[in-house]
Amino acid sequence: MKNKLGQLKIQQMAFMLIAITIFFVIAGMFALTMSSANNKKDAESIREENAMTLVSKLANSPEFSCGDVFGGEKVTCIDSDKAMILAQKSIEYKTFWGVEHIEIKLINSDVEKLCSLQNYPDCNTINILNNETKGAPISNFVSLCRKESFEGESYDKCEVAKIMVVSKGI
Amino acid sequence: MIKNKNAQKPKGMSFRKAQESKDMNSKRAQEEIVGFTMIILIVAVVLLIFLSISTKNIQKDTIESYEVNSYLQALLQKTSECRSSDNLRYYSVKELMFKCGSAEICLDGQKTCDIFSKELGKVSNQSWNIGEGSPIKGYLLNVTVDGGELKSLSYGNQTRNSKGSSQELTRDSRNFVLEFEAYY
Numbered sequence: 001m002k003n004k005l006g007q008l009k010i011q012q013m014a015f016m017l018i019a020i021t022i023f024f025v026i027a028g029m030f031a032l033t034m035s036s037a038n039n040k041k042d043a044e045s046i047r048e049e050n051a052m053t054l055v056s057k058l059a060n061s062p063e064f065s066c067g068d069v070f071g072g073e074k075v076t077c078i079d080s081d082k083a084m085i086l087a088q089k090s091i092e093y094k095t096f097w098g099v100e101h102i103e104i105k106l107i108n109s110d111v112e113k114l115c116s117l118q119n120y121p122d123c124n125t126i127n128i129l130n131n132e133t134k135g136a137p138i139s140n141f142v143s144l145c146r147k148e149s150f151e152g153e154s155y156d157k158c159e160v161a162k163i164m165v166v167s168k169g170i
Numbered sequence: 171m172i173k174n175k176n177a178q179k180p181k182g183m184s185f186r187k188a189q190e191s192k193d194m195n196s197k198r199a200q201e202e203i204v205g206f207t208m209i210i211l212i213v214a215v216v217l218l219i220f221l222s223i224s225t226k227n228i229q230k231d232t233i234e235s236y237e238v239n240s241y242l243q244a245l246l247q248k249t250s251e252c253r254s255s256d257n258l259r260y261y262s263v264k265e266l267m268f269k270c271g272s273a274e275i276c277l278d279g280q281k282t283c284d285i286f287s288k289e290l291g292k293v294s295n296q297s298w299n300i301g302e303g304s305p306i307k308g309y310l311l312n313v314t315v316d317g318g319e320l321k322s323l324s325y326g327n328q329t330r331n332s333k334g335s336s337q338e339l340t341r342d343s344r345n346f347v348l349e350f351e352a353y354y
Contacts, residue, residue, distance in 0.1 A: 005195070012199065016206065027213065034221075052236040075243045107296045141240040141297065143247040155259045160244045160293050 051138035055165055058097060059142050070145045070156040078104060078163065080146035083126045084115060090129055100135065101166035102128040106144060106159055121146060137164040235333035235352075242337050242350055245293055252276035252285045263289050267348070268341045271315045287321050298352055300326040308353040315346050329353040 058064060059076045063086060066077035083104055086093060105112075106124040115123035144161035147154050246264040253260055255277055261269060266289065269282040276282060290311055298306050308326025312319070334351035 005191070008195070012202070016202070019206070023210065023213070027217065030217070048236070052240075056236075056240075074247055076240055077247065107293065109296075140237060141244040143244045145247075153258070155249075157249045157260070158247050158262065160241075160248050160297060162297075 051165075051167075052140055054099070054167060055138060055140040055163055058099075058102065058165060059140070059163055061097075063093075066143075066145050069147075070158065074143055074145070074158070076140070077143040077145055077158070078161070080121065080126070080144050083128060083144075084117070084120055087115070087126050087128045088117070090127075093129065094131065097129070099129065099165050099167045100131040100133040101137065101164070103130075103137075103164045104128065104142070104144060104161050105164065106161045107141075108159065133166045135166040137166045139164045235335055238333050238335040238350055238352055241297060242335055242348060245290070245297075246337065246348070248289065248293060250285055250289050252280065252282055253278065263293075264339065267313060267320070267339075267346055271320060271341070271344060271346065283321070287323065290321060291323055294323070294350075295325065298325075305354050306352055310349075310351045310353070312349040313346070314349075316344055320346075327353065 056076055059078055064078045064082060066074050066079045069079065070077065104126040109124055112125050113119070113123040115121075115126045139162045142161050142163050143158045145156055145158040148157040149155070246262065246267075248263045249260045250263055250266050251260065252266055252269075253276055255274075257277055261276075261282070263286070266282055266286045270286045274282050276285060290313075294309060294311060298309050300306050300308055306326070307329050308324065310324040310328060311322065313321040328351075332351045332353045334349065336347060336349040339346045339348070
């Protein structure tokens with residue numbers, strides 16, 4: 001009888017141990033999945049941050065930025081005229097920025113109208129660099145400003161645009 | 171016979187004892203089960219608390235967005251169709267917001283608030299492609315002045331996932347806040 005009771009106790013203990021082990025294994029796995037998901041999110045946010053930094057760096061570079069031309073300091077502002085000139089010199093600037101593709105698109109129409117010296121400013125897409133690429137573009141909103149004239153007087157015209165960049169590194 | 175009777179007594183006793191010990195065992199087993207259940211409950215509660223804290227942190231992370239922030243900057247810098255009363259320039263959306271706060275009118279007689287809401291709606295619709303197949307499901311734009319609503323517009327569905335940003339500007343001791351939330 002005592003032997004049987006002892007066996008029962010051992011059995012009980014074994015079951016308890018197995019149950020506790022299984023429980024902690026499941027809890028550990030859950031915690032691990034949670035932490036790996038957080039790591040993935042962190043990596044994604046770092047990637048996004050890098051991409052946005054690259055786009056902002058490009059928009060704020062002296063080759064693109066508005067500077068003081070359009071009255072005071074504007075944030076992520078691209079001078080449309082500068083961009084047009086750069087688009088004509090894409091061969092010289094092919095490796096300058098270390099990216100494969102740069103495009104500035106005005107947010108005013110769904111129909112794409114590529115800019116050239118002949119139709120500017122009645123267009124909405126300035127293609128600055130157009131190397132063949134398979135990478136996904138990263139984009140950010142910018143202000144695209146230029147000088148316009150009204151009744152013989154010039155004024156600043158800024159529009160909302162998107163700069164799209166394809167980089168090998170990101 | 172006497173011997174047999176005497177021999178039967180301890181047998182009955184041991185049966186009772188065995189019964190008692192069986193009862194004791196089941197009582198103990200019950201207590202153990204209760205203890206085990208309590209441990210599971212405590213760990214489950216701790217896990218739930220941990221889970222809720224971690225999801226709260228994730229939500230906080232998604233609120234900050236470079237794209238939405240850049241959009242607000244570009245929107246405020248956009249030149250509107252409203253010509254200033256001195257006929258020297260066109261107001262930017264930022265200036266239009268301030269003018270709308272003091273209910274001024276444009277050179278052509280149009281209300282600055284009408285042009286302001288027209289600009290907000292037009293640019294937001296063109297910038298955030300909402301529709302089937304698009305990752306953006308909707309947006310909400312709120313403009314307040316000193317805590318009171320100046321303009322509010324929304325489009326599409328408001329889902330649980332969002333990217334948002336806000337711009338706070340002060341003009342003539344009045345506090346203007348422009349908030350934008352993109353739902354995906």
